[in-house]
Amino acid sequence: MREKTLLKIALIAAIIGVIILFIFSQQEEKKxxxxxxxxxxxxxxxxxxxxxxxxxxxxxxxxxxxxxxxxxxxxxxxxxxxxxxxxxxxxxxxxxxxxxxxxxxxxxxxxxxxx
Amino acid sequence: MASMFILTVSPILFAFFSPLAVAVFIIAMAITHTFLDNIPSIYLGAPEPGAALAVLPGHKMLLQGEGYEAVKLMTVGSFFGLLLSAVLIIPSIPLVKAIFPYLQQFMGWILLAVVLAIIFHEQKKIVALALFLLSGTLGVIAFNLPQIDTPLFPMLSGLFGLSTLFLSLNDKVNIPPQKIADKLSLEKKKVFTAIGLSTFCGSLVSLFPGVGAAEASVLGNELTGRRIGDKGFLMLVGGVNTVNMVVSFLTFYALDKPRNGAIVVVKELIKEITFNNLWIFLAVAVVAGCVAMVLTLYLSKKFSHYITKVNYQKLCVGIILLVGLMVLLLSGIYGFILMAVSTAVGLLPPLAGVKRSINMGSLLLPVILMFLL
CATH class of the missing domain: 2.40.50.140 (Nucleic acid-binding proteins)
Incomplete structure (x- = not known):
C-alpha cells in the first residue's frame, strides 16, 4: 500500500477512534x-x-x-x-x-x- | 507485564519464605526484567512502556544487521546506569529529602519545556504540534476510560509496537543476517554522556508519580540536543529503565513512596525499609544486574542467529495477533479498541515525516496537566 494512502487511512482512523474513545470515557461505569x-x-x-x-x-x-x-x-x-x-x-x-x-x-x- | 508477573508469583513464594527473602527475590527479578526486556524491544518490536522509544532506532539497526549491537548498547547502558546509581544512592538520601518538595512545583514546567524542545527540533513544526496534541488527547482519554484499569499496555503496544510492525509488513522488510559485534561502535564521549544522563534523568523522574522511564528518555535526549545519535539514545533508554528501578528503592526509603509495582509489593511485604535493607537491595540489584547482563547478551546472540531463519512477515503477523489476544484478555474489548486506535495514531509520525517520539504526548500531556492544573 502506498504510504500516502496509509497515512490518510491512519489519520481518519485515528481521529474517528479518538472521538469514539472520548464517547466511551463519558459513560459512567454502572454503579x-x-x-x-x-x-x-x-x-x-x-x-x-x-x-x-x-x-x-x-x-x-x-x-x-x-x-x-x-x-x-x-x-x-x-x-x-x-x-x-x-x-x-x-x-x-x-x-x-x-x-x-x-x-x-x-x-x-x-x-x-x-x- | 513484568509487574503483573511479580504480583502473581510473590503470594506463592510468601507461603514458603520470609518477607525479606521474597522482597529480595522480587527486586532481583525486577532488575533482571529491565535487562531482558531489551531483547523483545529490538527483535520483536514489543517493548515494555519504558523502552517504547527504543523500538524505532533499534528496529533500524536490526534491519541493518546490527540487532545484537542494539541489544548490547541497551544492556551496557542498563549495567553502567545500575552501577552508577547504586554508588550515588546513599549519598543522595539527604539531598532528595531536602529538594523533593521544591522539585515537585517545577516538574510540570520541566516536562512542558521538554515538549516544546521536541516540537522545536522538528522540521515540520505544525505537523509535530498537531500530532503531539492528538497523541496527548488519546492519552488523556485513555487514562480516564472507566472501562479499563490499566490503559498503558494497550495504548503503548499500539503506539510504538504494533505500528512499527504494521509498517514493517507494509514495507515487506526481511531481516538480513545479523553481525555479532565484539566492540560497540560508539564514541567514548557519547557513552559517558548517555550513561550520565540516564542516571540523572532516570533518577529525577523516579521521584514523581505518573512520570517514568519513557519520559526520562525523552528528557535525556533533549538535554543532549540529540547529539548522542541513535546508538547513544539506545544506551540512554537502556540505562534509564534500570536506573528508574534502582532509584525507586531510594524514593521508598527517603520519601516512603513506592513508584512501581515491584516496590509496592515489597512495601506490602516488609512495610518499611531500613538502612540495612537498602544496602541489601542495592547489593542484590548489582549481583542480579551482573548475571542479567551476561544472560541478555547470550540470549541476544541466539536470537540473532534464529531470527534470520524465521519468515519475518509471518513473525510480525504472529506478534500482532499475540499482542492483540493479550490485550483482549487483560483489558477486554475496550482495551482492544484503545490498542487499535493507538496503532492508527502510532502510524502517523513516521508516515508524516516526524519523529516517533512525538507520540510521547500520550504520556507527557496527561502528566503535565496533572502537575500544572
Whole structure:
C-alpha cells in the first residue's frame, strides 16, 4: 500500500477512534445500588445512601456508620484527599468498593455526596 | 507485564519464605526484567512502556544487521546506569529529602519545556504540534476510560509496537543476517554522556508519580540536543529503565513512596525499609544486574542467529495477533479498541515525516496537566 494512502487511512482512523474513545470515557461505569452488603461479593463499585449514625473524623480518614434501607448499619471508611465536613445525622450517598476486614464487610468509600 | 508477573508469583513464594527473602527475590527479578526486556524491544518490536522509544532506532539497526549491537548498547547502558546509581544512592538520601518538595512545583514546567524542545527540533513544526496534541488527547482519554484499569499496555503496544510492525509488513522488510559485534561502535564521549544522563534523568523522574522511564528518555535526549545519535539514545533508554528501578528503592526509603509495582509489593511485604535493607537491595540489584547482563547478551546472540531463519512477515503477523489476544484478555474489548486506535495514531509520525517520539504526548500531556492544573 502506498504510504500516502496509509497515512490518510491512519489519520481518519485515528481521529474517528479518538472521538469514539472520548464517547466511551463519558459513560459512567454502572454503579450497583445494593440491597444488602452481604450480597456484594465480586461487585466492583457500590453505592449506599443513608444517615450517619456515628463518625470518627481524623485528618486523612473518616470512619462512619451509615444507617440505610433496612434497620442495619454499614461501616464506611473514607480516605480523604481534601477537607470535608461530615457530622452525625448528615444524610449521605457513598460510592465505593466492598472489602472484608476482620471477617466483616465494609465499604471503602471513594466518593461522598451530602444530600 | 513484568509487574503483573511479580504480583502473581510473590503470594506463592510468601507461603514458603520470609518477607525479606521474597522482597529480595522480587527486586532481583525486577532488575533482571529491565535487562531482558531489551531483547523483545529490538527483535520483536514489543517493548515494555519504558523502552517504547527504543523500538524505532533499534528496529533500524536490526534491519541493518546490527540487532545484537542494539541489544548490547541497551544492556551496557542498563549495567553502567545500575552501577552508577547504586554508588550515588546513599549519598543522595539527604539531598532528595531536602529538594523533593521544591522539585515537585517545577516538574510540570520541566516536562512542558521538554515538549516544546521536541516540537522545536522538528522540521515540520505544525505537523509535530498537531500530532503531539492528538497523541496527548488519546492519552488523556485513555487514562480516564472507566472501562479499563490499566490503559498503558494497550495504548503503548499500539503506539510504538504494533505500528512499527504494521509498517514493517507494509514495507515487506526481511531481516538480513545479523553481525555479532565484539566492540560497540560508539564514541567514548557519547557513552559517558548517555550513561550520565540516564542516571540523572532516570533518577529525577523516579521521584514523581505518573512520570517514568519513557519520559526520562525523552528528557535525556533533549538535554543532549540529540547529539548522542541513535546508538547513544539506545544506551540512554537502556540505562534509564534500570536506573528508574534502582532509584525507586531510594524514593521508598527517603520519601516512603513506592513508584512501581515491584516496590509496592515489597512495601506490602516488609512495610518499611531500613538502612540495612537498602544496602541489601542495592547489593542484590548489582549481583542480579551482573548475571542479567551476561544472560541478555547470550540470549541476544541466539536470537540473532534464529531470527534470520524465521519468515519475518509471518513473525510480525504472529506478534500482532499475540499482542492483540493479550490485550483482549487483560483489558477486554475496550482495551482492544484503545490498542487499535493507538496503532492508527502510532502510524502517523513516521508516515508524516516526524519523529516517533512525538507520540510521547500520550504520556507527557496527561502528566503535565496533572502537575500544572
Amino acid at each position: 450497583i445500588v445494593i440491597k444488602s452488603i452481604e450480597e456484594t461479593a465480586g461487585q466492583k463499585i457500590v453505592k449506599v445512601q443513608g444517615k450517619i449514625t456515628k463518625i470518627t473524623d481524623k485528618e486523612k480518614v473518616a470512619f462512619m456508620e451509615i444507617l440505610w434501607e433496612k434497620p442495619e448499619t454499614v461501616e464506611v471508611v473514607l480516605f480523604k484527599d481534601q477537607n470535608i465536613s461530615l457530622r452525625q445525622g448528615d444524610y449521605v450517598e457513598i460510592e465505593g468498593t466492598v472489602e472484608e476486614y476482620k471477617g466483616k464487610k465494609e465499604i471503602i468509600g471513594s466518593k461522598v455526596v451530602l444530600k
